[in-house]
Amino acid sequence: MIHTSHLSKIYKNDAVETIALSDASFEIKKGEFVAIMGPSGSGKSTLMHIIGALDTPTSGTYALDGEEVGKLSEDELADIRNRKIGFVFQSYNLLPRTTALKNIMLPMVYAGLPKEERIKRASDLLEMVGLSDRRSHTSSQLSGGQQQRVAIARSLANNPSIILADEPTGNLATVQGEEIMAIFQNLNKKGHTIIMITHEPYIAQYAKRIIYLKDGKLVKDESNHRQKKVRF
């Protein structure tokens, strides 16, 4: 469902050119659980933003479900971000001063869901990530792990087929990290495609496939035959 060929991203700041991504070509099929690994600054987030239709490549093409994303209008891109993709940011990116429930409801607002349905679905998602008792807490009243779980619940708001998570466990303790992996494996079992960035090898072990990036280049792409399973 994801098909990229020769993706490159070059940032130009003043006279300085940074090649963040260089000639990346790969394919990801429906139902995969992929971990993207690589040292800091290797272009993982850049790649993820392009896959998430949040940013455009400098060159190369990216097709999602057979549609070339570069040729879509702004509004069509907004629709894809809204319905097909759930994005979990490295820094959570919750709306400040806004309750957990309302944060989760936001993508549903833009999908045009009626209010009662939004509240019901958001409550269900909060329950799924184990935060039912925190529905009226604002972002600043939640711990890092709780904010991360709200962000995951929000990424699932419109039941997207693809979930993109940028270092979802980066700021969390090991136990919390495992809780998040449990959520992802569960979602993957239900048919969601999951792409997750991590720089921690033990987290990558929960994925079925691992792609390695270095200096913006795709250096290794292999199946993980010894996928670690979380017990539920």
Next chain:
Amino acid sequence: MDFSETLQSALEALTLNKLRTTLATLGVVIGIGAVIALVSLGQSGQKAVEAQIKSLGSNLLTVIPGALRPGDIRSAAGTSTTLKLADAKAILADKSISGIKNVSAEILRRSQVVAGRNNTNTQVLGVLSSYQEVRNLQMQSGRFITETDINSLAKVAVLGPQAASDLFGDVNPVGQTIRINKLSFRIVGVTVAKGASGFQNQDDIIFIPLTTAQKQLFGVDFIGTISIQLEKQELSDQVRNQVGFLLLARHRISDPQNADFTIFSQADVLGAAAQVTGIFTTLLSGIAAISLLVGGIGIMNIMFVTVTERTREIGLRKALGAKKKWIIIQFLTESALLTIVGGILGILLGTVLSFVVSKIINLPFTVSMISIILAVGVSGGIGIIFGWYPAQKAANLSPIEALRYE
């Protein structure tokens, strides 16, 4: 999202950041309130001056000694001694001038007036009996100065209501005695308040016979003003010319350029006053415009200060699937709401302010419609434009650029 939901979410967003909302609203309120109050007060002042001039008596021509030509030094007018009682009598007696109802002559000085233990410095006006009709004066008690008083140089006085209460308090002054510059005068009447309001008190005055004033009190043979009451206001220009030529002949002046007197109508006074109050109103409007600008800059500032946070918010909303259109609608609704609330509060503030101030300085209360439209238009425009503009800019960034904005 339908309209009510857009409105609701805008309200929510505004309550989320109370400080920003309060400050921006304050900018709108102060800008609008100041403009409405200042412009309204300016207009009230203008109206008060006009009312006062009209209350002097309508259809009036006034002759004063001295020239009042453009370019001349103004103080020359009114200080010379060229006008005599005989001039006033000649004007009334001249049968070739038609349209004159009555003529009065006056002389005005400030004097020290004593009544028992009370002492005041007030205006003493020497008048003819015709003054009452010419100036449309009503009596509260007693009578006005009569022809007999004039002819006999009687030492009688009529008090204006303010002078009466200053000198006698609640006691009826009629029959009492006052001393003006050590001369005793018997009080024969008190006039009714000439009403109006204002800058110069027309009720704080003492009337005495013109002849007494000239010969016994001030020791002069000239007069200060001649007041000519017309039958119709339309005759003003014609009578002014005829009186002018009569006085020129009496003063043996052949060239009207050298006239040693000035005639002006009520329209002239109104015109001059309108010019002065116009300047006054322009000045207030200038101050108002500055407050509008300051309020506007306040709104701009607060909108721009929060731009970073809001740009990130817009990036996030776009990342979660908001279309540009929705972002713009949301921000426009927010700033429109803020402007409407601020506008209503501002109109209230301006109205209350001009009401209170006009009561304090005793002016008629008016609210200027133009100032409301102008103030709401400008402040509202600024509020909406500067709420919308950063949003529009942020909405054009890619979600990632907007999320990274700092």
